[in-house]
Amino acid sequence: MASPRTLTLLCGLLAATLVQATLSPAVVLRLGxxxxxxxxxxxxxxxxxxxxxxxxxxxxxxxxxxxxxxxxxxxxxxxxxxxxxxxxxxxxxxxxxxxxxxxxxxxxxxxxxxxxxxxxxxxxxxxxxxxxxxxxxxxxxxxxxxxxxxxxxxxxxxxxxxxxxxxxxxxxxxxxxxxxxxxxxxxxxxxxxxxxxxxxxxxxxxxxxxxxxxxxxxxKVPISLSPHRLEFDLPSPAIKGNAIQLHLEAKLMDSQGTVTKLFNNSAASLTMPTLDSAPFSLIVRQDVVNAVVAALLPPKELIVLLDYVLPELAHQLKSSIKVISEKAADQLGPTQIMKVLTMKTPELFLSQGSAKVAQLITLEVFPTNEARRPLFTLGIESSSEAQFYTKGDQLMLNFNEISSDRIHLMNSGIGLFQPEVLKNITTEILFSILLPNQNGKLRSGIPVSMVKALGFKAAACSLTQDALVVTPASF
CATH class of the missing domain: 3.15.10.10 (Bactericidal permeability-increasing protein; domain 1)
Incomplete structure (x- = not known):
């Protein structure tokens, strides 16, 4: 058992470490x-x-x-x-x-x-x-x-x-x-x-x-993420080199005005881009970017009559299931249903100049619209490329491609099988059903009103290893 003197020393060292730790602001507005x-x-x-x-x-x-x-x-x-x-x-x-x-x-x-x-x-x-x-x-x-x-x-x-x-x-x-x-x-x-x-x-x-x-x-002008919104508060200004930096707290609010997430100074890393000739830079920490995407793309279940909407994909699915069980494949009727459920919101991982998005998805196949139990349920760990770009003063996000990195058999009514057999068809299903739905929700973009308020016509964006950076398009 540690002595009181040892505990006192440990507490002192911990306090000193916390004091020396550099906390990163959630958002920084740098004004040149x-x-x-x-x-x-x-x-x-x-x-x-x-x-x-x-x-x-x-x-x-x-x-x-x-x-x-x-x-x-x-x-x-x-x-x-x-x-x-x-x-x-x-x-x-x-x-x-x-x-x-x-x-x-x-x-x-x-x-x-x-x-x-x-x-x-x-x-x-x-x-x-x-x-x-x-x-x-x-x-x-x-x-x-x-x-x-x-x-x-x-x-x-x-x-x-x-x-x-x-x-x-x-x-x-x-x-x-x-x-x-x-x-x-x-x-x-x-x-x-x-x-x-x-x-x-x-x-x-x-x-x-x-x-x-x-x-x-x-x-303080809120950023609309209909029906949510992102608001900023100003905890502290600073002067660095030839620029003014406004270190901002961020809060995500629902349609009722209730704060659902609060982002303040934390140990989360924030790599500030090098000082350049940009008149202003809005630097958004990765966890705030993820919260914005989560607000735009909450967990959702998509139900598709596959044979009516995507008949070619229905045919490919039947062929893939036939490899596992011909009896199961024969059960697939014209009213077969595909359920795609995003279990969690997408999570972005930023790096210098690029971003990846990871999602956890469940996929269920019902032989008919009257069936209460699916033929099987798959858990899919997917990934895709996230592309940020701008239109005027709108920040845009689009998911490109998608891959089924890992597939888990969660339950099965047709016996045990290796889910990797269905990797190609699950990727096609996600590409044809999930991706268009998510990109449709992202198509309206995220308004960055401060671009025009600061006197610039359009915005540009770039990525660091842990932040999204918005600057004027030309200067």
Missing amino acids: PEVVKEKLTQELKDHNATAILQQLPLHSAIQEMCTTGFPQLGSLVNTGLKAIIWLKVISANIPQLQVQPSANDQELVVKIPLDMVSGFSTPLVKTIVKIHMETEVQAFIRVETRERGPTRLVLRDCSAHHGGLRITLLRTLSFLVNSLSNKVMSLLVPALPKLVKTQLCPVIKEAFDDVYADLLQLV
Whole structure:
């Protein structure tokens, strides 16, 4: 009997092992920098970011700098600055954003270039004096862990650095006006970054918060598996390299809204595909894929009047049974019945680039439609190739070919026999009866609405050794 000290040591080692174990999320939505950039660009437009730039209070900012920040300018310059009637942004543009990995692997840096032309009016000259201003706002996307509430992505440390600021006079005028313009530009050097931080950065943060809220709504849209549905929850976001990863829990729900299966972080393996140029990737763990297939193909019994529906197959069956027993073969009438029952849902086994599906099936042969007992019952272990492909934003699955790998005689009314004698005919029966029925149920496909919601027309799919990966069809 183990001593208390030994048990304590074993429990400690077990706890350490569990802590070190890497748990895999059920589903991962990986968003590349292009998606983040496009979403944030659109939200900045929706938040009228350029209009906010055009409303920057440049005039009051340099007046404040003149009176409080630069008293050394002298009375003559102060008098000249006071002669400015108005100073404002005439035009503003936000060129293409950039989203890049930062030096810290747990952050993304967002670079937002600003291109503006400001102008001021003064009695010293009749025309508007124009100044070109270029700067870049930088902000960081990072994961925020809170004591209460879920972990989330936030945008922090938004600022426009002086080092990236360029201010130039678009047109030289008189010596006095040029001198005044130089002083205005020197005041704009500290004033503009401050205005950007106080006026624009809050808008950028709001825009990112809306992007993140939209992404959360996007992943919560259920996937229809009529009559079931698959839903996702967001337990934790992460940043890996140049991508945002949303680690999702999954739950399978029936038509009444009852959760029938829950998939969260577990020890089940999930091989993440290498980071590539795909704008987004939806990576679905193998057990979740199996649950989806199970929802689409529940166990079912198929009853077929073989002589009416597939007369050639009925003839082949009679010939095969005659090898075992001519008396049994003679009992087969025109109303003979074939029952095919899938005992369990199909189980998929994924590998790099391909998938196999295994099924347990029982097959019963009744000589007539009035017979209560079958001639025999076979248990069949079958396998076939599972082919994933896409049509638009629909994920499609099709079973190709089928083989009877192992056949077991479960019971027999015609005496014992080697079931392998019927291997060829059972394969033909499964191919002609079971496969068309299952492929018919799979023909409607599985909608992946997030493909179009993220701005792409069609999806593509691939397989790793333990996951299904959905990406845009072309990028």
